[in-house]
Amino acid sequence: MGHKPQQGLLGWFKRRGRTLVIAIPFWWLMVFFLIPFAVVFKISFAEAIIARPPYSQLFTFAENGVVQIKLVIANYGYLLEDSLYISAYWSSIKIAFVSTLITLLVAYPMAYYIARSPLRRRNVLLMLIILPFWTSFLLRVYAWIGILKTNGIINNVLMWLGITNEPFVMMQTDFAVYVAIVYTYLPFMVLPLFTNLVKLDQSLLEASNDLGANSLTTFFKITLPLSVPGIIAGSMLVFIPVVGEFVIPALLGGPDTLMIGKVLWNEFFSNRDWPVASAVAIVMLVLLVIPIMLLRNAQNASHEEGA
Amino acid sequence: MATNPQSKVSGAIANGAKPWITHDQEPFIKISNLTKKFGDFTAVDNVSLEIYREELFCLLGGSGCGKSTLLRMLAGFEAPTSGKIEIDGQDMSGVAPFDRPTNMMFQSYALFPHMSVEKNVAYGLLRDGVSKNDAYSQVNEMLKLVQLEDFGKRKPDQLSGGQRQRVALARSLIKRPKLLLLDEPLGALDKKLREETQFELINIQESLGVTFIVVTHDQEEAMTLSTRIGVMNEGEIVQVGEPREVYEFPQSRFVADFIGSVNIFEGRVSDDAIDYVRIKSEDANCEIHVSHGVSCTENQKLWFAIRPEKMTVTHKKPHKTKLAKFNWISGIVDEIAYQGNLSVYRIKLESGKVVRITKSNRLRHDEDEITWDDKVYVSWEDTAGVVLTQ
Numbered sequence: 127m128g129h130k131p132q133q134g135l136l137g138w139f140k141r142r143g144r145t146l147v148i149a150i151p152f153w154w155l156m157v158f159f160l161i162p163f164a165v166v167f168k169i170s171f172a173e174a175i176i177a178r179p180p181y182s183q184l185f186t187f188a189e190n191g192v193v194q195i196k197l198v199i200a201n202y203g204y205l206l207e208d209s210l211y212i213s214a215y216w217s218s219i220k221i222a223f224v225s226t227l228i229t230l231l232v233a234y235p236m237a238y239y240i241a242r243s244p245l246r247r248r249n250v251l252l253m254l255i256i257l258p259f260w261t262s263f264l265l266r267v268y269a270w271i272g273i274l275k276t277n278g279i280i281n282n283v284l285m286w287l288g289i290t291n292e293p294f295v296m297m298q299t300d301f302a303v304y305v306a307i308v309y310t311y312l313p314f315m316v317l318p319l320f321t322n323l324v325k326l327d328q329s330l331l332e333a334s335n336d337l338g339a340n341s342l343t344t345f346f347k348i349t350l351p352l353s354v355p356g357i358i359a360g361s362m363l364v365f366i367p368v369v370g371e372f373v374i375p376a377l378l379g380g381p382d383t384l385m386i387g388k389v390l391w392n393e394f395f396s397n398r399d400w401p402v403a404s405a406v407a408i409v410m411l412v413l414l415v416i417p418i419m420l421l422r423n424a425q426n427a428s429h430e431e432g433a
Numbered sequence: 434m435a436t437n438p439q440s441k442v443s444g445a446i447a448n449g450a451k452p453w454i455t456h457d458q459e460p461f462i463k464i465s466n467l468t469k470k471f472g473d474f475t476a477v478d479n480v481s482l483e484i485y486r487e488e489l490f491c492l493l494g495g496s497g498c499g500k501s502t503l504l505r506m507l508a509g510f511e512a513p514t515s516g517k518i519e520i521d522g523q524d525m526s527g528v529a530p531f532d533r534p535t536n537m538m539f540q541s542y543a544l545f546p547h548m549s550v551e552k553n554v555a556y557g558l559l560r561d562g563v564s565k566n567d568a569y570s571q572v573n574e575m576l577k578l579v580q581l582e583d584f585g586k587r588k589p590d591q592l593s594g595g596q597r598q599r600v601a602l603a604r605s606l607i608k609r610p611k612l613l614l615l616d617e618p619l620g621a622l623d624k625k626l627r628e629e630t631q632f633e634l635i636n637i638q639e640s641l642g643v644t645f646i647v648v649t650h651d652q653e654e655a656m657t658l659s660t661r662i663g664v665m666n667e668g669e670i671v672q673v674g675e676p677r678e679v680y681e682f683p684q685s686r687f688v689a690d691f692i693g694s695v696n697i698f699e700g701r702v703s704d705d706a707i708d709y710v711r712i713k714s715e716d717a718n719c720e721i722h723v724s725h726g727v728s729c730t731e732n733q734k735l736w737f738a739i740r741p742e743k744m745t746v747t748h749k750k751p752h753k754t755k756l757a758k759f760n761w762i763s764g765i766v767d768e769i770a771y772q773g774n775l776s777v778y779r780i781k782l783e784s785g786k787v788v789r790i791t792k793s794n795r796l797r798h799d800e801d802e803i804t805w806d807d808k809v810y811v812s813w814e815d816t817a818g819v820v821l822t823q
Contacts, residue, residue: 332510333543335530337557338608347556351547 170404171197181400201405211389211406215413218386221300222368225307226361229315232308233360237319238349241326252320255313263310267377270306271297274378298380306374311367315360322356323349358425366414386410445487446660447639451675452485453661459522461486461644462507462612467516469502476502478668479516484661489638489645491655494665495691500648503665504614507646508537521611531560536610540617542601544589550576550600551585557608575603578637595626602634606641613638615647619654631657652692656680664688680740685823689738696744696788697821698737702729710820711759712737718784722759724815729822739818741791744811746778748801751812761812764788766805778803780811 139146172181173196186194205211240251258266273279274296281293296302326349334344372387379385386406393403445452452458460483469477477499484490492500505511507518509530518525520534536557545553551572558568576582579599589597598618605613618634619627635658638645649655655662656676663673664687672679672688683689686697700714700721710729712721714737721737729735745751751761767787768779771794778790788811803809 327541327543329539329541329543330545332530333537333539334556336508336537337604338531338560340531343560348545
């Protein structure tokens with residue numbers, strides 16, 4: 127055979143296969159992620175005008191053939207001026223943090239139980255976790271309205287049982303938002319935790335038991351520390367989308383529920399101020415990306431220390 | 434390995450005492466009629482066993498013979514279906530693993546990957562409420578004993594297989610358990626390291642005076658390590674004895690075959706006297722003379738088992754003045770495996786049976802070397818083999 131390059135299509139694939147395999151996802155990300163991001167980034171430096179599209183162009187050609195670049199930083203400054211934005215960011219991060227914590231507390235026992243179940247039951251339980259994805263997310267959030275509203279299922283049952291005479295007001299409160307967020311994002315927490323816990327070597331728990339630790343100590347000394355990667359992965363998968371969540375606060379939240387996703391929507395569609403809306407989006411991205419990068423670096427550092 | 438001579442407790446067993454023969458002390462571990470069933474499957478079947486203080490007892494058997502289940506019942510990880518375990522006079526039924534005077538060294542070592550070597554070894558002490566200072570000074574001592582004093586800060590994944598094995602040993606010994614259970618302690622090491630470690634294990638065991646129960650499938654390991662061996666098959670203990678006893682006087686074909694290699698000839702008693710028996714075997718194509726009496730009846734079916742190293746292979750017909758008719762067979766050399774220190778011959782007998790014979794290569798050059806397809810004579814002494822009735 128020697129090293130003579132093969133002819134024909136097969137030979138071409140053999141030589142270029144690697145590049146090809148990498149190129150497909152690379153271009154996918156380029157086209158559907160990076161380019162839209164660049165567009166948003168560009169718009170965030172424009173000026174809102176009443177036109178179509180409703181923002182000024184960054185580059186203009188003057189008559190003498192000189193290209194003018196006009197960058198408007200004011201959009202970012204505006205975010206600092208109006209306290210609405212800062213409190214919306216703050217409130218989003220707070221809601222995301224609290225609901226991530228609640229999701230973790232609910233998901234951990236579930237994931238633990240599933241991971242410890244015999245294989246057949248485990249598959250059924252995992253199926254049940256994934257099952258809600260087969261229905262539209264929007265429909266499921268709507269369904270919560272029927273459950274939580276003043277004459278909804280919960281209040282009807284409580285009143286019928288005589289536990290309360292007055293219906294509880296749950297709709298359009300932060301409570302409803304938390305309930306729906308925890309419900310919606312639970313699978314994203316359960317699955318990475320499950321993947322981690324199912325790999326846990328049972329003999330480690332036996333060893334801990336054997337060396338004099340009861341089950342509770344064993345959990346806190348062995349199981350929990352070893353499941354930290356699963357906790358981090360699950361928390362990321364919940365925290366990041368919840369910060370930008372729009373549908374749940376819009377449908378279930380009240381006028382007091384301030385989340386950046388809602389603000390963003392209002393800027394785009396009610397105010398038609400695309401440049402400010404873009405700036406809101408960019409700042410949100412930066413707020414999320416920086417802590418994640420720091421966390422990742424810290425993780426890598428601790429990993430290298432161990433290696 | 435250099436164990437600290439000052440810490441050496443002169444154990445009675447280390448000095449050659451054999452309480453299982455003399456019965457001059459109470460057994461330390463008493464297992465009576467122990468049975469463990471998993472559904473329909475009986476993993477451990479009515480096992481009774483007595484083990485003495487400071488013994489190094491090996492449970493030997495193939496995979497699935499129930500030896501690990503027996504060990505796990507001693508550790509408290511499995512509850513017996515019926516029967517009783519007593520350790521140092523204390524009934525262990527219903528006692529949780531963390532309350533037992535036992536520790537276990539796991540086959541996979543089960544080192545905590547997120548803890549340093551020190552923390553792994555200190556774990557057991559800290560759970561018992563030993564102060565940190567105390568615990569870590571004991572840890573340092575123990576790491577010295579297993580020659581890992583410079584590795585305390587490392588994580589398990591930064592250690593070699595042999596080092597991990599020592600950490601596991603140190604961790605399981607730090608609480609000075611009355612009984613240490615070892616599940617295939619050397620199984621993950623390569624051959625050379627395994628041989629070295631076997632002797633270290635014995636040294637450590639003798640210097641600390643802890644009773645060891647070792648589970649292994651490796652008969653060589655069991656022979657090297659143990660004071661006594663319990664051979665297990667299908668959940669039952671088929672023979673208990675000192676290594677030499679189990680090797681030279683197996684009580685059944687299973688034990689003879691499992692421990693070392695053996696040639697077994699099936700035959701029938703042709704002459705049953707008080708001080709000898711003769712066995713007529715079609716396998717052997719000759720009459721076998723055994724120079725001791727066997728309790729059997731005329732024409733009873735039995736088996737003659739003989740180890741490969743106890744047979745001689747020669748070019749010339751063996752000429753014996755006495756009993757010239759017995760204990761030799763002719764055959765053709767079928768296969769030779771030269772292994773350096775010894776050679777293994779597979780010889781095809783006239784009956785078609787193939788026997789295995791080993792011969793130590795004492796001469797660097799043998800004038801009368803046996804090679805392939807030679808016609809040879811296989812012979813043995815009348816005391817060389819054992820007669821088995823089961």
